[in-house]
Amino acid sequence: MAARWLAPHPRVAIVHAPTALERLDRLSHALDGPTVWVKRDDCTGLAGGGNKARKLEFLIGEALADAADTVITAGAVQSNHARQVTAAAARFGLRTILLLTETVTGRGDAYQNNGNLLLDRLLRAEIRRAGDVESAPVLARIAEEERAQGRRPCVIPVGGSNAVGTLGYVAGGLELLAQLGALGVNATTVVHATGSGGTQAGLLLATRMAGAALDVLGISVGAPVERQRGRVLQALRAAAARIGISDLHAVDAAVAVDDRFVGPGYGRPAAETIAAIRIAAETEGLLLDPVYSGKAMAGLIALIRAGRFRRGQHVVFLHTGGAQALGAYADDFAL
Structure with missing residues (x-):
């Protein structure tokens, strides 16, 4: 399927694909909720990896x-x-x-x-x-x-969230869906950090192309809901036009953004961001960052604790990388 849509577009080999899809047993146990999986796009290669x-x-x-x-x-x-x-x-x-x-x-x-x-x-x-x-x-x-x-x-x-860059997460989304299928995991939602919008747009297009019932929830790292939805929609429509996909009404309606975990603003971690980074490190040896993945994990944790995701369900956390920035935020951690 990916070849049909993506082959006509110039592409170089960079990503160490497929990136791993791992079950986070200790984090899932600590949160007493769904089974949480992580898609390791922090391990794509290229100067430390990332989406x-x-x-x-x-x-x-x-x-x-x-x-x-x-x-x-x-x-x-x-x-x-x-x-x-x-x-x-x-x-x-x-x-x-x-x-x-x-x-x-x-x-x-x-x-x-x-x-x-x-x-x-x-x-x-x-x-x-x-x-x-x-x-x-x-x-x-x-x-x-x-x-x-x-x-x-x-x-x-x-x-990199124009029509061309967004194709990267059409490929990434199809890769994730193939992995879930191979494992027999019926995940309800993939949760990730959303900023420039291309990652979320590509994932949504991938679910549309595959006919998959997988929700895509973006945790905003800076912008309020409507502005962030606008960014995602712009990237989504541009990429769809690039590969010849029309009838986007259902996909447009599926653009879901939660802006409650932005904290003080872009690049400024809240206490809940730091707490999320700590629990991921302490339970799974998983390094998140204060700007993107830490905020996304803070959102996922809060949603689990609020009952949005429950025992018996499977949720995927897309790790977009960024741990290379941790040293720049040392003052935010009392270590």
């Missing part, structure tokens, strides 16, 4: 097909996306320009020098810093400057 690797298979594939020699993208200072774009570019011999914005203010030296930013420097990205600005026009201006110097830039949007 962006799936998107980059198609984004870098398109860049190479267009004979690009430079990739340009943006993110916050501790952007997982920026790290993985830089790593993918290095692997395929491309130059990288990162626009890192001060989206998260008031952080200390660790945030400004450790974590993903340290890895960006190690991977030899050309880093440009800016305040809390709208990145798209700045990226467009940088691209024009590069063209004027005779280079062939490819601009990758924040999070």
Whole structure:
């Protein structure tokens, strides 16, 4: 099925696929609720792994097909996306320009020098810093400057969540559905962190293509519900048009977002985020991050405790990665 829809699109091999689908017995026991599974997309490879690797298979594939020699993208200072774009570019011999914005203010030296930013420097990205600005026009201006110097830039949007990048999670969603089927696991829901929207959009398209009764619940990491739904819908419709899928009414209606676990804002973990990171580490040796997966796990835990998911059910937690940023948030952990 994946070959039919995805084969026409340029793609490179990056992801260590299939990523593992593991049962979290000790966490499930501690929460006294459903059986929780984790889809280990923190283990996709590529400078520590993470969900962006799936998107980059198609984004870098398109860049190479267009004979690009430079990739340009943006993110916050501790952007997982920026790290993985830089790593993918290095692997395929491309130059990288990162626009890192001060989206998260008031952080200390660790945030400004450790974590993903340290890895960006190690991977030899050309880093440009800016305040809390709208990145798209700045990226467009940088691209024009590069063209004027005779280079062939490819601009990758924040999070890689355009029509091309979203195809990565069409493939990832179909992979997950195949694993659940092989194990005979009838999961009700996949829960994950949703930010730029492409991961959720791709998962939803995969369920539509496979005719699967699997709900997709995005735990927002920054935006309120309607704004986040809009991001997901934009990515979903763009990707659907790219691969020739119409009749999206049922899929549009299935875009589910919970924004109650954002905490103080994007890149700012709440106490419940830190608690979720701790329980995942202490019960399963599973490392989450304070910006994305920690908030998603906080949402899943709260929903289990509220009775949304119960004993006898199976729920999948999609681990989108990000533990590389933990060192930048050391001050949030009293260790």
